[in-house]
Amino acid sequence: MGRSELVLMTDHSSNEGSREALAAAVRRLTGRAPVLLDARHFMSGGPAGPAGGGRVRGADGGVTLEVPAEGLAPTAGAVILYEIPPHRRLELADLQRGLREHGVRSLGTAVDGWRTASDKRLTVERFARDGVRQMPTVTLSRPTAAEAAEVFDRLGGDVWARPAVGMSGQDVFHLTTYAQLAEAADRYARTGTDWLLARDARNFTADGRRHQYRVTVLDGRALRAVEHVQDDPDEPCNLARGAVSTPLPLAELPAGLAELAVAATGAVGLPFAAVDLAAESGGVVFEVNVHPAFGSPGALEAVAVPYVAAHLAPAD
Structure with a gap:
């Protein structure tokens, strides 16, 4: 890849193991280790607040990704952007646009795609638009008890509740009674979370x-x-x-x-x-x-x- 490096950017607070697997794949294919950067430096607020972000600037062969806090400034011809939790993905939109603008090879620059897949409300809308089969689903935002019950009944009284943005099955519930529905609605209300009800697929x-x-x-x-x-x-x-x-x-x-x-x-x-x-x-x-x-x-x-x-x- 000449003067440029293959940079692997992930959220280094994650312990799921994807970073290690991707680094192993890079070594297998290239015989070299990737340059590892913490993607949090390039989020809207950086890892420690508004003053903590990294910088992107154009360079021969790609972009230079500057991380002043770590004294790093690799020139990247390709960037693997991965292992980013759903609730932080929108904070990388400027980085994604910069990578695309400078012609960096990356599968991680689809800003709209990240947003649509991460926010299940948008996913449901896009599936409906394009005719992708899904179970009947309704989005709820701080509904009254009567409103939630009406949707529950309309979907057959056997449903799954899930947050609009979430991961790893957290706060996902199978509901078959009004008491379970009320408990789930209260949980989402306490955290200010929009949520969805979908008919069980059996x-x-x-x-x-x-x-x-x-x-x-x-x-x-x-x-x-x-x-x-x-x-x-x-x-x-x-x-x-x-x-x-x-x-x-x-x-x-x-x-x-x-x-x-x-x-x-x-x-x-x-x-x-x-x-x-x-x-x-x-x-x-x-x-x-x-x-x-x-x-x-x-x-x-x-x-x-x-x-x-x-x-x-x-x-x-």
Whole structure:
């Protein structure tokens, strides 16, 4: 890559492990370690308040990413921007625009795509616009008890509540009673959180466990599939909430799910994402994950390596 470096930018307060997997993929493909930068320096307020941000300026071969607090100023020809929590992603919009303006190779510059996938209200709207199948869903913002009950009844009294912006299945609840609905509404109200109610997809295995699929999409094609199984039917089918993940050959996905995952990724405007979806209820999408973790077996080879490869200069 000449004078320029491959820079790996993540939120260094995260401990999910994606940074390590991506760095390993970079070393495997290039024989060199990436330059590691803490993305928090480039968020709107920086890591320690308004005075803590990094700076972006154009340079031959890409951009120079200046981090005065750490004495770093690498020139980047490619930037992997990853492992950013949903509630901080909008703070990187100026960085993303700068990278795109200066022609830096990166799959992480889709400002609108990040926003649409991170805010589930926008995701629901985009799916409806583009005809991507999803369960009937209603957005709520500090509803009265009567308003919440009306939506609950309209959706059949068997629903999932989730925050508009969240991660790892936190504050996601299966609701089948008015008491559960009131408790969830109160929890969201205490934190000032907008939320959504969606009809249950009835995605059960024959023995009554929850299950769904995660399909990773890169540049318009399905790259990898896994099946998540959750023993507790009232918990989200999420690894952080106790689900078990098993890699699945793409050929063994139920018919149409790979195509549905590609359509969902395109609808939100991302070149890379992992789509959570179910075969039940006619095949429906639950959400699109901007930065899926690389912790499941085989993810390094099947996802991290091709994802990094997409950032590298084409061979001469």
